Amino acid sequence: MSAPPSEIRVEGVRHAYNGRDVLHDISLTLPAGQTIAFVGPDGVGKSTLLGLIAGVRHLQTGSIHTLGVDISNKAEREAFLSRLAFMPQGLGKNLYPTLSVRENIDFFGRLFALDAPTRANRITHLLDSTGLAPFPNRPAGQLSGGMKQKVSLCCSLVHDPDLLILDEPTTGVDPLSRRQFWALVDQMRAERPSMTVIVSTAYMDEAERFSWLVAMNDGRILASAPTADVKKQTGTTSVEDAYTSMLPEADQKEISDFTIPPYEDDGSPPVIDAENLTRQFGSFKAVDNVSFRIKRGEIFGFLGSNGCGKSTTMKMLTGLLDITSGTATLFGRRVTPGDMSTRMRIGYMSQGFSLYEELTVRQNLMLQAELFRLPVAEAKQRVDTMLQSFKLNEEADSRPTGLPLGFRQRLQLAAACINTPDILILDEPTSGVDPAARDMFWKHLVALSRDQHVTIFVSTHFMNEAARCDRISLMDKGKVLAMGTPDEITQEAHAATLEDAFISFLEHAGNTVNAASTPQRAPANAGPARTIPSYIRWFSRCWAFARREAVELTRDRLRLMFAILGPTILLLISAYSVSFDINTIRYTVADYDHTHASRELVEQFRGSHYFHETAFSPDRETVETRIRQGQVALGLDIPDGFGRDLAAGRNPAVGVVIDGAMPFLSANVRAYVDAVLLTYAASMQKTLPPSATASLTPVSIVPRFVYNQEFRSIYAMTPGTIMLALILIPTMLTALGVVREKEIGSIMNLYASPASSGQYLIGKQLPYVALAIIAYLVLVALSVTVLGVPLKGSFIGLTIGAVLYILACTGLGLLISTFVSSQVAAIFGTAIICLIMSANFSGLLYPISTLTGVTYYLSETFPASWFQLICLGSFTKGLGIKSFLSMYAALAGFAATYMLGARLFLKKQDS
């Protein structure tokens, strides 16, 4: 029934993305304690299968038992994750670029709940054995591709896993680093022979060193057997030949050798001419004094590892980057940024995929063609030709997302060739493309070069591709190490192959194969890590995430600054400027009466500090016009005969015209006008019968403004703005947290770690809570000292509320972040929801008690309204903890609900 614990058994596994099958009914059994290589071109399902075996990808159909663990069983799988190390595809993809080498490894150690001495021991040991010991404090983002992969490997091995899965660990790495990497894996295995190692690779020669071989093609297994047996069965001597012989015949034909006609120099002047090119970023020289000349129709190769300056050089040639010093000319013209006529003749393909994922293949090509100024009909024809010749016809109307890498790269090349350029600049065009597709790619290049005399400048890290170039240039750390035809370079280094030659040049330049000799066994590896109580382990994992997030945050000065400055600016501006205090109602008078009485009336308005007089209007029409144009908010129309009628006791009317565009203003204006008129009437008491005076006020009504005796807006707005700032900024801080990790790919660390998504979310939340609390303290200090708004109530009571409120707001941000699919939507959603809710339905401008219906319930189910009560209560009403208990409970409830919601939305497996 149950699988023997020492096996990996895959049965009847199928997998599909967006309705596209990537794995068809796979069944195989792999032995434990061996080294196993998965080979096959890109897009055949290697990564998917590895992800399924590791349990980081959701199993759709079939069953998998990995080392005796049923992967479809959630509890078993999660317990198993602490025995697993999974290194995802992509250079340093599981690393955090701003963290140093040591911090990265330390983070993984904490994630697997190793105690401090164990971590320190293991890190020292791993750094020593990988030759990384000299740079423990260098940020991972500044390492070369090879070094990144070594750090990734250290991170994977820090917890002594039983199963190590490496997904294409050496793609994009220079040959020297590649050799070092495999030496390292061998060494690690020697230290821990029971460890099973599974690797996928597109380099067939690398598979030779593995004891077991799994060959895959098109979502199916071609062979799964000991490597030696596979070669024997197929009667071949190398894995590459063995693989080729297993392919269906149609596919085999594709990979027939092709020859490159020799390059003929027609003696024309060089098309690309670079002299002493240098590019500096701060103190770092990315390209250092590089010179080369490329002739018409020549294929010139740039060979070097990631980060050696190839891309920077190419970008300078295209005018994308400014040249620090030196000159570059294309077609005899100096490269200048805005030179359109040169750009018309260049085709460029950047390293990553740089076409639009949202556009279909055809739409992408059409856009490209039309931007190259082809008329629509011609562009259509050209696009059809390109679809044909790059075999993209079937995919013409699908989007690049989800297409295998090989297709995407072909599409990019098609786009670069669409204008029949004279120069093609290709930055690692075949990176991640399988051998068959690479050959097809090169056939295109050769045809372009030899038949159409297109000059091709191509960068690569594949040796066999470099060998196909007419001339190559070896680069390392921004410098050219050697230049010439592949044969010349091989001879110069007295090497047998180009690869050996490259390695020898690299070694001359000061790189060593392996810094460490046989390292000492670290004592910590002698036994398993001490067992730690589970509740401490639970918190230590939260702490691992929190610590990492905090370190990243402290290195991002700009974000820290915005997080503190943003609320400060908001508070100062709104406290100083936002006000309901009405004191300058501009008015105009149309006086048809011109008597003493009318002048007296106007004098009353003049005397009131609420009103501000503007020029008199000659007639009623002018009054109306000036109100229409927004010049005045109030018009007085004193009719002819007003004074006469007043004297005669005929109760004349005064016209009062009010601008009602803003209802709050118009209602106030009306009330003030009534008051002024009443005062004027009172000043004419002599005209009233004495008995009436008493009966005018049979009772007195004594208004008392409480909490804000002076009735000034600043006392009400300041606490409100603290509420506003603390929801707008902290929510935005966490809103991008998860969705960004998903877009970048570092979320994989969560999938492959024994930590739960709850621990991950809490860990992500804590640093931002701390930051927001600092912002809160700054706001309170500013309110009391600078703005002079006294805190009448309990500071502790306010602070407890603020902490709970911040927990709720950051929780809301995380909830939004797990829910949306893009960063843009996260920002917009957060902005709109928080602004509408907090400005309208939280008591900032309009008291909650006045809300009715749906909006009342909306406001009650949003944390801002509750914190507004705490803020107003403690600042203006002098209240303390006891009055806030129900609000605390509500805020705590929101915080918990949002986190639970986020926990539900965040899956712990890839789809």
Added chain:
Amino acid sequence: MLRWVLNVGLLCRKEFYSLMRDFVLLGLIVFSFSVAIVLVAHGVKIDVSNATVAFIDEDHSALSRQLRSVVLPPYFKPPTLTDRANGKAGMDNGTYNFVIDIPPRFEADSLAGRTPAIQELIDATAMTQAGLGAVYLQQIFLGEVQAQLHSPDLNKLMPFHGESRIRFNPNSESAWFTSVMQVVTNATVLSIVLVGAAVIREREHGTIEHLLVLPVSASQIAVGKILANGAVIFVASLLSLWLTVHVWLGVPIAGSPLLFAGCLVLYLFSVTSLGMMLATIAPNMPQFGLLVVPVYAVAYLLSGAATPVESMPDLVQSLVRFFPTTQFVKISQSILYRGAGLESIWPSLLAIVFSSTLFLAMALLRFRSMLARQD
């Protein structure tokens, strides 16, 4: 020049394709221009409305009961009867905006002409309700006491009377004001976020870099983005104004829709340029998110859509003359409510044009250096 226009057109088309694919974003846009507007329009009352009143009645007379019965909607919610302790607690937690304290022997004293005093406690932190609400309550009580005591009507005793006419919104309906202002606010937030985030996304995906190797200039990319996103927001805002505000909420629109549309175009050009400028300052998405918050929040608070510009300090009033959002709120109020024409809005329009030129120039200036930055 023709080429420039053609390229901008091509890039616009591409932007439309991209936007149409982001369903979550489209959903959010539709929501924020329809349901969100209605919620705010129905929910928010910016003058005295639904204010809560509590009575502490120590008189228990016919007159004190009568006073309670005249506190009526829509200004006030039906009043509650309470005691001193609960009245205080209710004001503390924001349940009561006003507490009216009627002393013992109130009726007897007023009949005897001893002018008893009613105490009116006003929660002065509820700025929109407190001042006016207090005045309304005073008028209501005074009028009622006079009526009950059969004293002569105050108005009849006045030697003259005022005839108030409130123009443009005679019944002071909050919804007329809040709905339109919310459309403007949402359009502002959307403009800043959408364009800025689109630029940063293209930068993070390397697609902008690719475009700049083609015979396409930075100005074409920038203007293409501004026009395409601006057009979507333009259509959304106008539809919202017509369908949500005018048809659904029944708010009359006084001025020329064409003039308003023209001003909206200029305004959106300005705020989308602002979004693009902010995107060239912030290196990545999280930083952009934080940078835009104070920008749109301050723009909103100072716009005049929340509180009157006239109430701001003089310094701020002269500063906001150059704020496109404040000027556009002014223009919207002038055209939509007052039916004003070009002759009264041109200074605001000029300020908007000035600000858009400034933002766009700064965005273009920083565009290339933004791409060169290594991070």
